[in-house]
Structure formats: C-alpha cells, structure tokens
Amino acid sequence: MLGAGFTGLSVGLRARCMVYEAADAPGGICRSYHMRPGGSVRLTRTAADGDSYRFEIGGGHWIFGDDPALLRFLRDYGSVRRYGRRSAVFLWRARRYIEYPLQDHLEQLESDVARSVAAELASIARQAVESPRTQKEWNSARFGPTLCALFFHPFNERYTAGLYDRIAPQDAYKSPVGSARGYNATFVYPLDGLDVLARRLAQGCCIEYGRRAVAIDPSARTIAFADGTSLQYRTLISTLPLNRMLELTGLHVTTSADPHTASLVLNIGATAGPALPAYHWVYVPDSASGFHRVGIYSNVDRTFLPQRDGHGGRRVALYVERAYPGDAPPHPSELHAYVQAATRELREWGFIDSIEVIDPSWIDIAYTWSWPGSSWRAEATERLQAHGIQQAGRFGRWVYQGIADSIREGLTIGSALSTG
Numbered sequence: 001m002l003g004a005g006f007t008g009l010s011v012g013l014r015a016r017c018m019v020y021e022a023a024d025a026p027g028g029i030c031r032s033y034h035m036r037p038g039g040s041v042r043l044t045r046t047a048a049d050g051d052s053y054r055f056e057i058g059g060g061h062w063i064f065g066d067d068p069a070l071l072r073f074l075r076d077y078g079s080v081r082r083y084g085r086r087s088a089v090f091l092w093r094a095r096r097y098i099e100y101p102l103q104d105h106l107e108q109l110e111s112d113v114a115r116s117v118a119a120e121l122a123s124i125a126r127q128a129v130e131s132p133r134t135q136k137e138w139n140s141a142r143f144g145p146t147l148c149a150l151f152f153h154p155f156n157e158r159y160t161a162g163l164y165d166r167i168a169p170q171d172a173y174k175s176p177v178g179s180a181r182g183y184n185a186t187f188v189y190p191l192d193g194l195d196v197l198a199r200r201l202a203q204g205c206c207i208e209y210g211r212r213a214v215a216i217d218p219s220a221r222t223i224a225f226a227d228g229t230s231l232q233y234r235t236l237i238s239t240l241p242l243n244r245m246l247e248l249t250g251l252h253v254t255t256s257a258d259p260h261t262a263s264l265v266l267n268i269g270a271t272a273g274p275a276l277p278a279y280h281w282v283y284v285p286d287s288a289s290g291f292h293r294v295g296i297y298s299n300v301d302r303t304f305l306p307q308r309d310g311h312g313g314r315r316v317a318l319y320v321e322r323a324y325p326g327d328a329p330p331h332p333s334e335l336h337a338y339v340q341a342a343t344r345e346l347r348e349w350g351f352i353d354s355i356e357v358i359d360p361s362w363i364d365i366a367y368t369w370s371w372p373g374s375s376w377r378a379e380a381t382e383r384l385q386a387h388g389i390q391q392a393g394r395f396g397r398w399v400y401q402g403i404a405d406s407i408r409e410g411l412t413i414g415s416a417l418s419t420g
C-alpha cells in the first residue's frame, strides 16, 4: 500500500498489509499540525502548555454526511462533534453576505436583482435540457446570466485557476437546486483533532514512514524508494495521484492527461477583527488578492485556538485558499507579495487584527478535472491495473471525494484484500 492518508490508513487497517508513507506522520493532506503564537515551527502535537493554534495542511477538513456506519467507525477511535453548516457567499464589493446555497436565498439579494434571477430561473425550468460541454456552460444553463455574473462565473474562474471554460462539468452536487441543502449541510470533526484520529488509525496499521517511492518497474513489479531500498509487490494499492503514478512507472497512454489545479492554503492565527463573520466559511468571488474561500476554524470549534487566551476571547484561527495552475508554484517573491496582499485585505474587511502566526502550504494536486470527452482517467487506471497496480482515493482515482468516502473506499478495498 502506498500512502498513509485516510484512504491508505483504512486499507491498512482492514487488510493488515504494509503501508509505505513518504512523510513522517499519517493523515496525508488532512493532517492537523500545531503552531505557537509568534512561532514559526510546525508542531506535531498540541503544545504541552496548550498554548498553540491547530491548523490543517489542506485547510479545514470537515467530515461531511450522516452515514451511521461511518460515524460508528469514527467513534471507535475517539469522540466526534456534530455541526450544522454555516456558510455564505461574501460579495465584498457590495459588502453583502448571502447564505449558501446562494440560489436558495434570493431574498437576501437586492430586490431588483432577485426579481431578474427569479425570472431567469423560471425560464430555465421551462427549457429543454441540453448537455453542456464545459463547467461554464453547465453553470450558465443552470443558473442564468444574473447569478452567473454575480457569483458563479467569477468564483469558478478563480476556483479552477482559469480552466473554467475548458473543463468538463463535474461535482453537480456542490451547486444544489430546489430544497436540497447541499452535500455539506452537517459535518463532524474529531474532538481531539484530525491528527489524533489519524494517529489512532495508524496504530492499527503496519506503516513505514519516510519511505518515498521514486520509481516503479511495472514489469518486474518492484518499487524503489528514495532511501535507496527497494521491494517487490504482487498487488500494489496506490493513493498517489494518477498522473504521478504514470510518471513513476514510466507507463504511457495515448490520450493527453487531464488537468489538475493546485491550492495555496494560508493558515493564520490572529486577534479577531471587528467584522469577523460568524460563518464557518465564506466563498469570495471578488477578492483583490485572488483567494476564493476563507474558512474560520475557530467558528467551527474553539479547540483550534490556544487554550491560554491572552486576548480576552478575541482570537481567530482561519485559512485562506487560492487556486493556481498545477505544477506552477509561485516564485518566493510572488508568494511573499500574495501573503502581504491577502492579509492586508483580511484586515481591511475587519476579519483579523494583529497576526500572531501565519503559515502557507502548497498542495500541488488539490483539485482534479477532466477535459470534455476525455478517456485519460479510464485508460490510465486500466494500464496500471494491468500491471497489478490498483489506484484508490481522491487523487489516485482522479475524482472528487471527501474523507468519509475515502475511508469507506479504503475499508472496502482492505476487506476485499484480506478475504481475497
């Protein structure tokens, strides 16, 4: 098994197979880490005196859904708390919040805008459904020109780092219509943090850390690691991104690879500003510095804050996400300029006051997309499968899925392996 993120941990738990992990801790992109106010070092655990913020590498990772079987599984590894989502679209230029899903809260728009949107949605409902080729066409066909100009087009342009009018439609459930409250209406989070949950799952697995696979010979079925060692496999389950696995194995497919986008996550601990909203996260289509989402960890749970509160309860832990084209990390000077611009903007909005700690993470493959009509994903998966490599998880299978689905998938694969 390659990778000890939540998919790999779940496979490892059920199959009792060896798990090889490049990092020195389990949890993958969901892993939490801790930082002291004024500090610059990432701690793997809460500071002994409790004086540390908790952040996550990929920004807030909330476990969505109500599946009782999954909740029972999680509770075997510690308590979880349940939350009802509080999120909104934040139109900064109009100084207006509209609750998510925007299309269900038209009464929160200016009345003439709301009337135009309602007329457009009614007209869309009467039209025959066509098959849109791109995500932009899909949103246009579903929400009409006014809502698209106000939110869907500028937001998605940012969220997809400019791929919006070239990629195939996907993840329809993220933009619900009618009475649906969306995929993330409720969520749970471990009382002790995701890092503790990951460590508890890891205790039931056989994991070797610091084992980065650097080459795979698919004919000889051997893996070479960065530490100079190698081993042979009969069946390999991999949660590494699909494109990276093709590179590692040297296998080729005839179609050109589907695109991905990267995410730059800025974790910030600060004293709260005067206009910090009470939402868990807000979607922002018009920030000047280019980010598209701000999540407020400490509005979900105060345990993200240092326990010793020296600021009269006025601290905030938050994350800011900005998308970039994949494989194109910003130059350090560009990163520095962005961090300055983003924090200036958060201050201007009144979200934060003085910053105690700020820490960026670059996630090179954060969102995976498909070109319209592409068969790359299926071809790549089959090509690897033919050499005994089964791709698993969100990045391995090049699909969108959250932690809950990743755990379910890992447990299913693990059970099949242990009985097969």
Ligand SMILES: Cc1cc2nc3c(=O)[nH]c(=O)nc-3n(C[C@H](O)[C@H](O)[C@H](O)COP(=O)(O)OP(=O)(O)OC[C@H]3O[C@@H](n4cnc5c(N)ncnc54)[C@H](O)[C@@H]3O)c2cc1C
Pocket (backbone or CB within 6 Å): 002, 003, 004, 005, 006, 007, 008, 020, 021, 022, 023, 026, 027, 028, 029, 030, 058, 059, 060, 061, 062, 063, 064, 211, 212, 213, 214, 239, 240, 263, 363, 365, 366, 367, 392, 393, 394, 395, 396, 401, 402, 403, 404, 406
């Ligand atoms: C920005 C962002 C926000 C998200 N927010 C949420 C959310 O709020 N809620 C939710 O449910 N889901 C969320 N997700 C999805 C969630 O992150 C995934 O479903 C989940 O992390 C998938 O876990 P995984 O184990 O498949 O992959 P990963 O977590 O990526 O694990 C892969 C593992 O492989 C290891 N690895 C990589 N290369 C090598 C190598 N060469 N050799 C050995 N090991 C290697 C990595 O270190 C890592 O530990 C979010 C995703 C992103 C990108």
